[in-house]
Amino acid sequence: MVDYLQFVLAPQVITGLALGVAVILVALGLTIIFGLLDVINMSHGEFYALGAFIAFGLGSVGLPFWVLLVLVPLIMLPIGYIIERGLIQRVFHSHERHVTTLLLTFGLGLVLEDAFRLAFGPNPHKPEAPIQGAIEVIGIYLPLYRLFLIGIGSLVIVGVALVIYRTRLGAMVRAAAFDRHMAASLGVPVQRVYAGAFAFGVALAGLAGVLLAPIYSIFPTMGRDFILLAFTVVIVGGMGSIAGAVIAGLFLTQVQAISSLYISPVWADPIVFGIMVAMLMVRPQCLFGRLGHG
Amino acid sequence: MTNILKTTLWATLLSATAMTAATAADPIKIGVVTPLSGTYAGIGQQVRWGLELATKEVNAAGGIMGRPVELVFEDEEANPSVAVQKAEKLFQVGKVDFLTGTVNSGSTLAVGQLAERAGKLIATTVSFADSITADKCSPNVFRVNARAGQQSAALAVWLAKEKPQAKVFYLGPDYEMGRSTVAAFKASAEKVGASTVGEVFAPLDAKDYTQCVGQVRAARPQVLYTSVAGNDTVRLLSQMQEFGLLNNLTIVGASGTVTAQNLSAIGKAAEGFVTGVGYSAEIDTPENKKFVTAFKAANKNDPDLYGADSYGLIYAYKAAVEKAKSTETEKVRTAMRDLKWDTPQGEKTLRAGDHQAVQTMYVVRVTGGQFKIVGQVKGEDGIGPDACTRF
Numbered sequence: 196m197v198d199y200l201q202f203v204l205a206p207q208v209i210t211g212l213a214l215g216v217a218v219i220l221v222a223l224g225l226t227i228i229f230g231l232l233d234v235i236n237m238s239h240g241e242f243y244a245l246g247a248f249i250a251f252g253l254g255s256v257g258l259p260f261w262v263l264l265v266l267v268p269l270i271m272l273p274i275g276y277i278i279e280r281g282l283i284q285r286v287f288h289s290h291e292r293h294v295t296t297l298l299l300t301f302g303l304g305l306v307l308e309d310a311f312r313l314a315f316g317p318n319p320h321k322p323e324a325p326i327q328g329a330i331e332v333i334g335i336y337l338p339l340y341r342l343f344l345i346g347i348g349s350l351v352i353v354g355v356a357l358v359i360y361r362t363r364l365g366a367m368v369r370a371a372a373f374d375r376h377m378a379a380s381l382g383v384p385v386q387r388v389y390a391g392a393f394a395f396g397v398a399l400a401g402l403a404g405v406l407l408a409p410i411y412s413i414f415p416t417m418g419r420d421f422i423l424l425a426f427t428v429v430i431v432g433g434m435g436s437i438a439g440a441v442i443a444g445l446f447l448t449q450v451q452a453i454s455s456l457y458i459s460p461v462w463a464d465p466i467v468f469g470i471m472v473a474m475l476m477v478r479p480q481c482l483f484g485r486l487g488h489g
Numbered sequence: 490m491t492n493i494l495k496t497t498l499w500a501t502l503l504s505a506t507a508m509t510a511a512t513a514a515d516p517i518k519i520g521v522v523t524p525l526s527g528t529y530a531g532i533g534q535q536v537r538w539g540l541e542l543a544t545k546e547v548n549a550a551g552g553i554m555g556r557p558v559e560l561v562f563e564d565e566e567a568n569p570s571v572a573v574q575k576a577e578k579l580f581q582v583g584k585v586d587f588l589t590g591t592v593n594s595g596s597t598l599a600v601g602q603l604a605e606r607a608g609k610l611i612a613t614t615v616s617f618a619d620s621i622t623a624d625k626c627s628p629n630v631f632r633v634n635a636r637a638g639q640q641s642a643a644l645a646v647w648l649a650k651e652k653p654q655a656k657v658f659y660l661g662p663d664y665e666m667g668r669s670t671v672a673a674f675k676a677s678a679e680k681v682g683a684s685t686v687g688e689v690f691a692p693l694d695a696k697d698y699t700q701c702v703g704q705v706r707a708a709r710p711q712v713l714y715t716s717v718a719g720n721d722t723v724r725l726l727s728q729m730q731e732f733g734l735l736n737n738l739t740i741v742g743a744s745g746t747v748t749a750q751n752l753s754a755i756g757k758a759a760e761g762f763v764t765g766v767g768y769s770a771e772i773d774t775p776e777n778k779k780f781v782t783a784f785k786a787a788n789k790n791d792p793d794l795y796g797a798d799s800y801g802l803i804y805a806y807k808a809a810v811e812k813a814k815s816t817e818t819e820k821v822r823t824a825m826r827d828l829k830w831d832t833p834q835g836e837k838t839l840r841a842g843d844h845q846a847v848q849t850m851y852v853v854r855v856t857g858g859q860f861k862i863v864g865q866v867k868g869e870d871g872i873g874p875d876a877c878t879r880f
Contacts, residue, residue: 203703206732210699319720319754321727329733336706338731410731411696412723412754420696455700461663461692 201334203456211452212445213341213410216348219444220403221421222428223355223437224396230435231372231392234283234296238304239400239425240418241311246271246401247408247417248311251320260325260405267405268398275397278303279390304418311415324409344406351402356437368392372435423464424448427471432482439483516559517552517816519544519806520579522572522600523590529567531750532592532615532795537562538788539614539799540589545787553807554814561585565596572596573603580607586816587611589802592795594618601630608818610825612805614798617745619673622845626877629818631825631844633805633837634798635767635871638673640744642871643765643850645677647864648712652683652739658710659688660701660725662717667693670716670743678714686710691717691725698725702732716743723751726758739763747855749793762855763863765871768794768834769853771862780833792833801832805839838868843877 221243228236249270250263258266282303286295324340331337359365370378371388379385403421411420428447432439447470451463474481521540524533544558552558561583563575572591579585580603588604588611591597597616604611605627612631613621619638621630648655657678661667667690675685687708689701705713717725722742729735741763752759770781770791780800784792792800806821808830813820826841837848850871852864 198707202706203700206703207700210697214697318750319723321723321754321756323756324731329731336732338733340731410724410728412720412727414720420694452697452700456703459663459690460695460700461690464692 197334202336204453205335206337207452207456208449209335209337209345210341211449213344213348214452215445215448216345216352217403217407218421218424218428218448219352219441220348220406221400222425222432222440222444223352224399225425226429226432226435226437226440227355227359227399228393228396229429231368232279232283232287232296232389233292234287234300234393235293236393236396237297237301237422238307238418239300239396240420240422241304241307242271242275242397242400242418243404243407243421244311244413244415244418245274245307246404247413248315248404249401250405250408251315251322251413254322260322263405264402268402271398271401272394275394276390278397279393280386283393284386284390308415308418315413315415317415319412319414321412322409340409344410347406351399352441355399356441359437424467427467430481431471431474433480433484436481436483439481443482514556516557517587517810518559518561518583518585519803520576520583520585520588521560521562521590522565522575522579522588522596523562524567524592525562525564527566527568529592533564533567533590535793535796536590536592536614536799538784538790539792539796539801540803542784542787543800543803546783547803547807553810558803558807562590565591565593567593567596569593569595569599573599576600576603576611577607580604580609585609587806587821589614589799591616594621597621597630597632598625601627604629610818610821612802614802615795619669622843623876624878626843626879628822628844628880631839631846633802633832633839633846634794635848635850636845637670637743638873639767639848639850639871640765641670641674641677642873643852643866644741644763645674645681645683646866646870647763647765647852648678648683648741649681650864652712655683655712655739656686656708656710657683657712657714658686658705658708660698660705660713660715660717661688661690662693662695662721663690664693667716671714674714674716674743683712691721693721695721696724698728699732701725702729702734705729705738706732706734710738712739712741714741715746718743718745718748719751720754722746723754726755726762730758735761744794752855752858756858759855759858763852765850765852765866766794767848767850768792768797769851769860769862770797771853771860772834772851773862774833774835776831776835777833797833801830801834801837804832805830805837840872840875842875845872845875847872 225239246267250267289295326339326343329338367383371383371385375385428444432443447467454466455463523536548557565572565575591600591613592615594616597613610629614634617637619636622632659671661671744764744766747759747762809821809824809828813824825839828839835849837846840847847868849868850866851862853860854863
């Protein structure tokens with residue numbers, strides 16, 4: 196019994212927490228982009244992969260992990276900005292915005308995935324974790340890198356929330372999300388806010404890619420790994436809600452982590468999707484309202 | 490008038506038939522339906538290199554019964570329905586005498602059924618699924634490579650010697666291949682005295698193996714058997730290393746678990762991994778050294794098991810045709826049954842009862858980032874009973 200607690204249950208809660216933080220990082224970008232632009236970004240998983248591949252490419256020419264952690268999101272920013280202005284804005288004002296942007300980003304994801312395969316080959320790569328080793332607390336074995344991931348992920352999440360809810364920039368973003376015509380007439384540069392928010396979401400995905408590569412390895416189709424779970428988190432949390440994404444992210448990953456101990460791990464995904472379906476049936480607005488509305 | 494026309498027609502037809510009948514210098518055509526593009530292109534490449542090298546050698550030494558061998562390649566894209574189309578084309582239009590190259594077990598089974606209808610013989614040099622030479626065996630299908638059962642039997646024999654009475658934990662991917670490999674190895678291992686302390690099946694493409702890691706830790710096994718493959722192995726082994734589990738645990742697995750494709754990504758976590766295989770470039774015999782040197786000179790790459798088994802097939806076919814003194818299906822089939830021939834990995838025998846090659850099996854371990862041979866198991870100890878009831 197004690198064995199079970201020490202070796203199985205407690206580490207599982209901690210690794211579930213690490214996974215939760217990772218999923219929230221991916222979901223945050225997704226939910227900001229949806230909340231503000233009303234765009235379902237189907238290529239978000241590939242931006243996560245792009246971050247990991249850029250880090251892998253730069254890492255193999257000798258840049259240390261700690262530099263990449265800052266550099267990769269900075270590289271992702273202009274990439275996201277250009278994609279928003281160059282591609283998404285072109286179909287954004289169509290009557291069927293949801294369909295056109297969904298198809299556009301889906302296609303972009305496919306192109307990126309094949310580009311990774313051409314550039315880096317189909318085989319997986321795995322960077323060494325920058326922090327090796329583990330600590331043992333009352334018999335519970337905790338790898339240091341996972342603890343580091345929980346710590347830095349929490350900092351980023353709190354930082355994002357502060358920017359959105361406590362700064363003038365965040366106020367402009369929320370205003371643009373609430374009513375873009377009113378915001379524009381009050382002098383908010385809505386076009387640039389949109390592109391900037393998209394770039395910010397993409398940079399968060401890239402940061403998640405850098406952080407998670409030492410645990411989950413790098414390969415062309417890695418973008419599909421988190422995207423379904425991240426979408427579920429965004430939907431359960433309330434499309435476009437930051438607090439919702441955090442709470443749903445932590446809750447759903449714990450459900451996955453703990454349930455997979457008692458029933459076959461294969462059922463972890465169906466359970467999470469089942470929760471999403473139940474949520475949509477019982478409370479269609481889900482946990483929280485949209486960005487700018489609550 | 491009509492009669493004259495009929496006679497001329499018959500005469501033309503007859504002479505045409507006479508012209509197509511094999512003369513001494515006509516090439517023997519071997520069709521190769523193998524993946525030259527897509528996920529399995531790397532395997533198809535080895536198949537091609539192996540077959541081409543052997544064909545070149547055979548032709549330089551005077552061919553088969555004085556007739557040169559000609560290979561006709563078609564890309565099957567590792568897709569059974571494409572494989573069937575391409576095989577049909579080779580049988581009907583290409584008029585090949587024999588066919589090989591299929592990689593995917595589904596392709597081999599499908600092309601085998603086609604061969605039965607077309608009255609031709611095929612051989613696979615790659616497919617692992619036991620069923621091809623067991624419950625789904627075909628009188629027209631031969632397999633010259635070792636099947637999955639031979640690999641796990643070899644591993645079990647090694648386990649019994651190195652870790653007698655070992656406590657074993659099983660971890661497989663949750664689908665047909667994973668469940669069948671775990672069941673097969675469990676049966677082999679328990680037969681030689683190992684005990685089972687737990688088993689868990691993780692979803693294919695699982696992100697996190699941590700729940701499995703916890704269960705492995707709590708069960709305190711001495712040996713972990715796994716049959717995950719590809720990138721799943723990268724995650725499983727590196728996460729086990731992250732949780733400090735690799736220190737006193739021997740990891741053994743299926744031959745597809747750690748391969749040249751994922752070995753470098755797994756890195757240090759792959760050290761000590763043990764598996765059973767039918768071929769390794771490390772085999773220390775003059776025949777194999779000669780083969781490896783020739784293969785490297787021709788292709789700038791080391792041969793792997795697919796290249797070696799494909800190379801060996803051409804010599805099996807040569808021996809069978811020379812024994813049968815014909816390329817006719819019936820005669821070659823009879824000649825291939827219980828055929829013994831020499832390959833880079835030693836003498837192989839095609840068992841008459843199920844058309845499965847019996848061969849020495851090797852146990853290899855990852856040492857310093859490379860596979861090294863740590864043991865071998867005689868063919869008859871690894872082959873298992875003949876489970877084919879169709880012929």
